[in-house]
Ligand SMILES: Cc1cc2nc3c(=O)[nH]c(=O)nc-3n(C[C@H](O)[C@H](O)[C@H](O)COP(=O)(O)OP(=O)(O)OC[C@H]3O[C@@H](n4cnc5c(N)ncnc54)[C@H](O)[C@@H]3O)c2cc1C
């Protein structure tokens with residue numbers, strides 16, 4: 001057994017672990033990084049990257065049919081499903097070097113391709129290595145949650161870990177779960193020529209603003225996705241190519257393939273956390289606001305920390321703990337400025353609080369500022385007028401923003417900046433937006449906040465009247 005002493009041990013080379021390892025090593029710490037499976041973790045191999053590459057193919061297919069309204073003859077797309085999967089694999093391959101063992105070794109990180117487990121509060125064993133670290137970061141991510149639905153284990157089913165390997169187009173894809181994975185994949189597959197049925201126990205996209213979610217769902221339905229809400233999958237039966245999902249009320253949904261997308265399970269099983277005195281909760285590892293676990297020398301970040309499960313959150317967590325682990329400075333993770341986007345078409349982006357959350361937190365002090373895509377000239381030119389931006393404002397500062405519509409995820413960036421820096425609505429309104437851009441909706445929303453104050457205000461009218469009388 002080789003004993004290795006190090007400043008920082010990072011367990012898991014996904015979005016969070018890689019950010020910690022790169023940052024710590026470049027700032028002079030001795031870093032050991034463990035990865036039991038693929039470098040790059042979920043995001044690169046089975047998550048964000050392949051899903052967005054697949055969505056890009058689906059958009060291209062959809063664009064063929066969209067031309068008609070723009071004066072260009074629409075046509076049926078010729079989809080080569082295997083070639084689409086080649087494109088997905090090529091995108092992963094193009095990004096992979098950034099997350100590779102070679103790159104990290106080049107940065108001075110000792111990379112060990114083994115699963116690790118704690119043997120004491122400060123030591124982790126990984127294959128033939130025993131690593132003793134001053135600080136350890138658990139960044140082991142999550143895996144698909146497999147619900148205990150009777151019959152599920154008797155049929156072949158897909159998860160995000162196997163879906164992107166499928167080279168033959170599924171004729172009829174059944175999807176259990178109407179969250180972001182279920183709906184992004186539903187629309188991508190319907191656009192690529194599959195029949196798609198989503199079976200959702202509650203309301204689809206139930207964490208999102210209801211009006212924004214309804215717009216996304218209406219679009220998916222219009223494109224042919226069948227979405228059964230308030231319908232829990234209670235039993236599964238059949239065989240490869242002929243699968244049936246039976247709901248609690250006895251409705252039967254028949255298809256050829258089944259995708260399970262009902263949420264995530266934190267990856268803690270292999271870690272032997274008891275040996276380190278690291279406690280867990282129902283959703284993952286218990287952490288405090290500084291992302292420290294019940295063992296103060298051990299941090300947990302990203303999906304395994306059981307909070308928001310996004311690549312940019314794992315990356316943000318990395319920055320938070322680097323400050324504390326490397327410099328010994330106090331450092332806390334905020335959640336009030338975190339964005340998320342669901343990359344359906346239209347996209348749905350949320351930064352900070354939804355309207356309901358804002359009213360729960362701030363009560364009557366919440367004011368709304370809204371602007372509809374319908375009044376944006378570029379959206380009209382592109383015939384992408386469905387959607388809106390809604391800003392929840394408290395004492396002149398945004399506390400939450402909902403955007404649904406074309407490229408909503410891109411427009412979230414500006415508001416992420418505003419919320420992260422506690423900017424005022426007047427500072428957003430002061431921005432000059434290039435005309436005609438869809439991004440102008442943000443400035444117009446800020447303008448909508450001020451227009452009643454300026455245009456429906458008797459004092460302003462009186463002052464202007466007076467000044468106009470005296471101005472030379
Ligand atoms: C289909 C899909 C689409 C998604 N799309 C988006 C998106 O568009 N935008 C977004 O922000 N997020 C998206 N996500 C979420 C995103 O992928 C995750 O939030 C992100 O990957 C979490 O990063 P992480 O570092 O916590 O974990 P991971 O990236 O999962 O990395 C954890 C790593 O730890 C390794 N590991 C586990 N246990 C051990 C051990 N004991 N020893 C050594 N190594 C271990 C694993 O093999 C893995 O490589 C998507 C997820 C899915 C499933």
Ligand SMILES: NC(=O)c1ccc[n+]([C@@H]2O[C@H](COP(=O)([O-])OP(=O)(O)OC[C@H]3O[C@@H](n4cnc5c(N)ncnc54)[C@H](O)[C@@H]3O)[C@@H](O)[C@H]2O)c1
Nearest residue numbers: 177178179180181199200201232233261262263309341342
């Ligand atoms: N664009 C993005 O950023 C993006 C995309 C995909 C995934 N993700 C991340 O991955 C996480 C997991 O996504 P997800 O969609 O798997 O999970 P989710 O928890 O968001 O949604 C799962 C859905 O499945 C439903 N469900 C559970 N059991 C069911 C049953 N028996 N029958 C029918 N429906 C059932 C739930 O009601 C829920 O709506 C997300 O929360 C997000 O953090 C992000």
